[in-house]
Amino acid sequence: MMKSRSRWVYMLLMLLIGAFHILPFYLLFTTSFKPIDDLSSKWVLPETWNPDNFKNAWEQANMGSAFINNLVITAISLVFVVILGALAGYPLARVQTRLNKWVYNLFVSAMVVPPLTILVPLYKLVADLGGMNTYWAVILLHVTFQLPLSIFLFTGFIQTIPRELEEAAMVDGASRLGLFFRIIFPLLKPITATVMILTGIGVWNDYQFSVFFLQSSESQTLTVALSTFFSQYVSNVGWVAAGSLLSALPPIVLFLFLQKYFIRGLASGAVKG
């Protein structure tokens, strides 16, 4: 008796939580399909589903080139964060000297430093190097600030791989570096997935670096293009909603397909800390 009643309470609570958390997405969805002369409440579904907002947002906000910028910056950053992170994690996990302990702590403590705190000197540095509005500068910054987490995760993971594996291969005469690429690297797949997901979301969604270092219209990423668009057309809610939905779609779709990896990766990465 009691059991089934509490079951209903749970179901009801879950329904409420689900409805509450889907609400902003629902409102975004209805708004993005309404033409500008449709003044009905955002709660109401549009009378006619009008895809023009998406076309207009895409053209007016220059989203085509912003999409390409996002893709290039995210993809190259990912490659470097994974390779440099895995390489750094190997000696930090295997060569346990006082120096390496210190280096490891240095990297890990860098996770706490928000790039914004050193914005002024960073801006000057990038300007002096001629990196304003370039891919390479913003990629280097992304890689630098994503690396600490990547190194932290890779080091932790490599420590769980039994050393016997390498010792056996070493007796067979494999070099230490070859060992890393042939034996360790293939074992890193699960943690590499985690690093790619965390880094990918961080870089794709970035606003803080992009807004400072990618200001020209050709180099803008999605968030910057969207913020410019937003301040220009704030009264034209349908366009802005459509633009927001378009930029958020790729990570959302990826998440819905790879959900298991997203959640598992995040939980394992965080709890180990």
Add this chain to the structure above:
Amino acid sequence: MEVGGVLNREKQTERLAGMVGRNKRLHPSAWLNLLYVPALVLFAVFILYPFFKGIQVSFTNWDGYSQTFSWIGLDNYRRMINDPNIGTVIENTLIYGVCSTVFQNIIGLAYALLLNQSVKGRGIVRTIVYLPVIVSPLIMGYIWYFFFQLQGGALNDVVQLFGNQPVNFLDDPKWNVWIITFVNTYQYVGIAMVIYMAGLQSISKEYYEAAELDGASGRQRFWHITLPLLMPAITVNIVLNLIGGLKLFDVIMALTKGGPGYASQSISTMMFKVYFASQDAGYAAALGNLMFVLISVFSLVALTYLRRREVA
């Protein structure tokens, strides 16, 4: 060939040393340390160097683009103390940091406990709660802007439905700081929930069975088993959320740009304003350093305090 020979000798020494971790002489595998040099170089160039440069700039009146500047000692910090807005700004930053953390952890734990029950549909609810984590905080801000805005805002439609005048939530200092805290909480409560769910699943069922045999009530079980054994997850969540809230930037820019005036400004958005709108790089650098100290102190204190309470 040469290199191969060196490597072979390396391996022999290593085998002789019996793979001992700590060695008085150079570690036999010390050359492997070369593998972290690229990461270290990036770290030095883009974090360490700017960090010290930032301390230096904060002692100048540099405007952010001129070739010249003069040293003005601690003037920027004196200005900070006397700034009539600094009180509001620090208070806001602490609200964003501390209150978001409190909300995210209480709600995240509640969600985790609820969704840990085997009820149909919990997977979908978990997905929905987690979804905002994937979305850019800037876009999240815009989405909620449509909810809270004055003209045609979804919330104001409800307000008017009950015959009241629409409220300018985002321009009202009574509301907007809390709206920003709410949006930040809403967006990242999913992370807290997932970490707590993992924590809950790692607690062995035997503890609960033993407690039940001893006649412990549900509340007792929560306070004496669940909570103490969740301490590692609590530590991670609190530290993560503190850092995230204290450095909050995108959501504020999307919802209010820190306005009206300084009403919802945090240190991060104030720094942005001082640097780009007022060309006051020296002062902006000083604000950056204040933010760094604030975040380091808060996360270190929280970490040491909470770590001590974890069950070994």
